[in-house]
Amino acid sequence: MSRPRTSDLVWVRWTLTGLALAALALIIVLPLAAVFVQAFEKGWRAYRETIAQPETVSAIELSLLAVGISVPLNLLFGLAAAWAITKFQFTGKNVLTTLIDIPFGVSPVISGLVYVLVFGAQGWFGPWLSAHDIQVIFAVPGIILATTFVTFPFVARELIALMESQGTEEEEAALVLGANAWQMFFRVTLPNIKWGVLYGAVLCTARALGEFGAVSVVSGHIRGQTNTLPLHVEILYNEYNYAGAFAVASLLSVLAVITLALKKLLEWKTSQERI
Amino acid sequence: MSIEVQHVRKVFGTHEALKDVSLRIESGELMALLGPSGSGKTTLLRIIAGLDLPDSGTIRLHDEDATRSTARDRQVGFVFQHYALFRHMTVFENIAFGLRVRPKSTRPTERDIVLRVYELLKLIQLDWLGDRYPSQLSGGQRQRVALARALAVEPRVLLLDEPFGALDAKVRRELRQWLRRLHDDLHIASVFVTHDQEEALEVADRVAILSDGNIEQVGTPEEVCRRPANAFVEEFLRDVNPRIVNQRRVTAE
Amino acid sequence: MTFKRQSILPGFGPSFGYTVLYLSLIVLIPLSAVFLKSSTSGWTHFWQAIRSPDVVAAYRLSFGASLAAGLISVVLGFLIAWVLVRYHFPGKALADALVDLPFALPTAVAGIALTTLYTDNGWLGRYLAPLGIKVAFTPLGVTIALVFIGLPFVIRSVQPVLADADLELEEAASSLGASRWQTFTRVIFPLVRPALLTGFALAFARALGEYGSVIFIAGNLPMKTEIVPLLIVTKLEQYDYSGATALAVVMLVTSFLLLLGINVLQRRSRRFTEPA
Numbered sequence: 001m002s003r004p005r006t007s008d009l010v011w012v013r014w015t016l017t018g019l020a021l022a023a024l025a026l027i028i029v030l031p032l033a034a035v036f037v038q039a040f041e042k043g044w045r046a047y048r049e050t051i052a053q054p055e056t057v058s059a060i061e062l063s064l065l066a067v068g069i070s071v072p073l074n075l076l077f078g079l080a081a082a083w084a085i086t087k088f089q090f091t092g093k094n095v096l097t098t099l100i101d102i103p104f105g106v107s108p109v110i111s112g113l114v115y116v117l118v119f120g121a122q123g124w125f126g127p128w129l130s131a132h133d134i135q136v137i138f139a140v141p142g143i144i145l146a147t148t149f150v151t152f153p154f155v156a157r158e159l160i161a162l163m164e165s166q167g168t169e170e171e172e173a174a175l176v177l178g179a180n181a182w183q184m185f186f187r188v189t190l191p192n193i194k195w196g197v198l199y200g201a202v203l204c205t206a207r208a209l210g211e212f213g214a215v216s217v218v219s220g221h222i223r224g225q226t227n228t229l230p231l232h233v234e235i236l237y238n239e240y241n242y243a244g245a246f247a248v249a250s251l252l253s254v255l256a257v258i259t260l261a262l263k264k265l266l267e268w269k270t271s272q273e274r275i
Numbered sequence: 276m277s278i279e280v281q282h283v284r285k286v287f288g289t290h291e292a293l294k295d296v297s298l299r300i301e302s303g304e305l306m307a308l309l310g311p312s313g314s315g316k317t318t319l320l321r322i323i324a325g326l327d328l329p330d331s332g333t334i335r336l337h338d339e340d341a342t343r344s345t346a347r348d349r350q351v352g353f354v355f356q357h358y359a360l361f362r363h364m365t366v367f368e369n370i371a372f373g374l375r376v377r378p379k380s381t382r383p384t385e386r387d388i389v390l391r392v393y394e395l396l397k398l399i400q401l402d403w404l405g406d407r408y409p410s411q412l413s414g415g416q417r418q419r420v421a422l423a424r425a426l427a428v429e430p431r432v433l434l435l436d437e438p439f440g441a442l443d444a445k446v447r448r449e450l451r452q453w454l455r456r457l458h459d460d461l462h463i464a465s466v467f468v469t470h471d472q473e474e475a476l477e478v479a480d481r482v483a484i485l486s487d488g489n490i491e492q493v494g495t496p497e498e499v500c501r502r503p504a505n506a507f508v509e510e511f512l513r514d515v516n517p518r519i520v521n522q523r524r525v526t527a528e
Numbered sequence: 529m530t531f532k533r534q535s536i537l538p539g540f541g542p543s544f545g546y547t548v549l550y551l552s553l554i555v556l557i558p559l560s561a562v563f564l565k566s567s568t569s570g571w572t573h574f575w576q577a578i579r580s581p582d583v584v585a586a587y588r589l590s591f592g593a594s595l596a597a598g599l600i601s602v603v604l605g606f607l608i609a610w611v612l613v614r615y616h617f618p619g620k621a622l623a624d625a626l627v628d629l630p631f632a633l634p635t636a637v638a639g640i641a642l643t644t645l646y647t648d649n650g651w652l653g654r655y656l657a658p659l660g661i662k663v664a665f666t667p668l669g670v671t672i673a674l675v676f677i678g679l680p681f682v683i684r685s686v687q688p689v690l691a692d693a694d695l696e697l698e699e700a701a702s703s704l705g706a707s708r709w710q711t712f713t714r715v716i717f718p719l720v721r722p723a724l725l726t727g728f729a730l731a732f733a734r735a736l737g738e739y740g741s742v743i744f745i746a747g748n749l750p751m752k753t754e755i756v757p758l759l760i761v762t763k764l765e766q767y768d769y770s771g772a773t774a775l776a777v778v779m780l781v782t783s784f785l786l787l788l789g790i791n792v793l794q795r796r797s798r799r800f801t802e803p804a
Contacts, residue, residue, distance in 0.1 A: 077547065210636075
């Protein structure tokens with residue numbers, strides 16, 4: 001970009017820039033800053049204590065478990081969906097792509113509600129589950145299901161866009177040269193999409209760790225058992241343990257910032273992969 | 276090692292790409308499929324390769340019915356219009372690919388693969404570019420790598436889809452001559468698709484002219500120019516420089 | 529017409545089958561539970577649930593605040609996108625990266641952070657309180673929280689369109705005698721308008737369903753600062769499943785219509801960005 005991109009007057013430029021940055025700082029940066037300041041209000045020691053508490057630790061574990069199950073599942077789905085949608089022509093392709101986007105448009109609360117309706121005590125499988133002494137809602141399985149729902153489209157969307165732009169010729173070339181299906185997939189397709197896969201996985205993970213509304217609905221809010229990190233923040237806050245709540249929140253915020261950095265990096269990498 | 280196309284028909288949705296096409300390509304021959312865009316020539320090439328399946332008709336390769344066999348089994352070499360080089364592999368790895376994916380029983384040793392790849396790199400005159408990636412090569416270089424990659428598996432038939440279409444005029448003319456000489460050395464039955472009349476008449480042994488899913492005429496460059504079979508062929512070849520055909524006649528004698 | 533075009537690429541059957549199966553199990557079938565439950569509860573229950581006064585108040589708040597937040601996001605978002613695309617200043621890359629923060633930050637974290645800022649002795653609240661402006665636990669607070677999460681949608685919708693707008697268009701306009709303001713209103717703005725609409729619709733749709741960022745600053749005062757998602761949760765906790773699903777059905781239908789509208793808008797805006 002060697003030409004100046006504007007013919008605006010200098011004072012206009014600086015005024016607008018100032019206003020824009022002020023708006024950005026006020027609306028977006030200030031809340032982030034508040035998290036860290038409040039987290040350390042009672043000092044470094046109190047901060048460490050909150051983090052080390054067993055309930056915090058088990059919240060971390062549960063969050064990681066939800067990530068550990070929902071992300072690989074959605075990754076596998078994303079690969080399958082992108083393969084079917086981008087490498088073949090069939091009727092209803094657009095419908096399928098739109099359906100995959102549904103979880104994006106659904107309120108988090110409803111994302112949890114749907115599983116309560118299916119697996120809850122008064123739900124479709126309620127009687128069967130209680131007869132077999134299995135608990136889904138107000139227990140860990142429900143949390144994992146809700147997390148899977150809200151993070152459902154991330155990998156698929158990214159891969160569909162990427163693989164659509166890459167076309168089918170390299171795969172055809174591989175087949176003509178004698179490769180079988182697996183050789184074609186692992187030697188040709190996967191290397192071409194690896195940054196897209198990573199990008200989708202990062203987005204998926206970030207959302208899974210931070211999900212609140214959906215998980216809140218299906219969790220029993222039982223401290224130490226069915227609380228993820230965001231739910232733990234809520235509990236501490238509602239107990240007026242502000243320093244504690246912000247301490248846990250700061251953990252999540254650091255993760256958010258790391259996610260942003262990774263996002264930028266991977267966005268740059270995938271832009272080089274698109275044709 | 277001949278190719279025989281018998282009464283092939285191909286429909287895409289409501290569009291009839293090939294209506295009733297029959298053609299025979301002799302072993303060792305270099306044939307051009309010439310025609311305007313939309314004439315069906317690429318479709319025909321892809322059907323011969325096994326990248327698309329015909330709706331009716333048969334393909335015989337080396338006197339065996341190959342209609343239902345997949346591209347993998349037909350042992351053809353295919354050069355794509357946009358090269359389709361594996362962008363994450365070096366030039367060397369691209370050319371070696373066909374040899375590396377062979378099942379263990381027929382796979383050459385790594386040493387043999389290296390020898391063969393370098394032999395091909397010398398053939399295409401790019402022996403110093405083995406470690407480069409496709410994105411670092413010019414269009415003409417990429418095209419030659421695509422050709423070497425197809426030749427590595429010792430195909431019995433070589434198929435090229437608008438091989439010089441994406442290159443500028445000067446490079447196109449140079450590569451055209453180079454392809455002809457290569458063919459004279461290797462003698463593999465080859466078919467290439469082009470919309471450029473001069474290119475077809477200058478390079479091929481015989482030319483098949485297609486229009487709208489039908490073959491209008493098949494013959495040597497001289498035959499189709501001097502004795503066009505119908506008004507379309509006459510019109511299509513009208514502006515070709517007659518010197519090209521004369522030169523072919525001279526070199527043939 | 530045949531279902532699928534012939535192809536030599538392998539794996540369609542398994543990948544398509546798995547896709548449809550997984551989609552149905554995780555998304556489609558559970559979602560259908562909402563509509564099924566609502567329809568088995570009957571019309572009268574449905575109407576009762578939707579017309580009760582606390583629900584009506586919640587709808588008014590959710591829609592009103594989302595609308596207001598959307599409009600504010602459009603104005604501020606356009607300004608920020610303009611500055612990010614057209615001007616250079618130190619730290620621009622950082623500012624651009626920060627725009628995505630509301631996407632990445634967990635909603636609960638945003639919720640408590642915003643509340644802390646705007647309570648009467650909060651960082652910002654303490655300056656507003658003497659002026660008689662209460663933010664926390666009022667609809668104004670809800671609106672501000674919704675601006676936080678809606679702003680990035682507008683910015684990210686507008687940025688690519690602005691970036692693509694050829695400088696030559698403006699040069700042509702000014703060579704024809706247009707003033708800077710005329711060039712802006714007659715050449716640049718019409719180009720950007722569809723993207724603004726799309727950004728607004730995305731922000732609005734997101735705001736309607738937003739939960740975590742809002743419930744802390746809202747205070748959830750009955751009839752005053754309860755948003756619809758909160759009411760759904762409350763009804764669930766009271767085991768009023770039919771009431772909760774009634775509200776959910778309305779929200780889902782609204783989201784669906786909004787998404788359709790967004791699709792149409794995006795298709796229309798693409799007409800402008802395609803090469804002439």
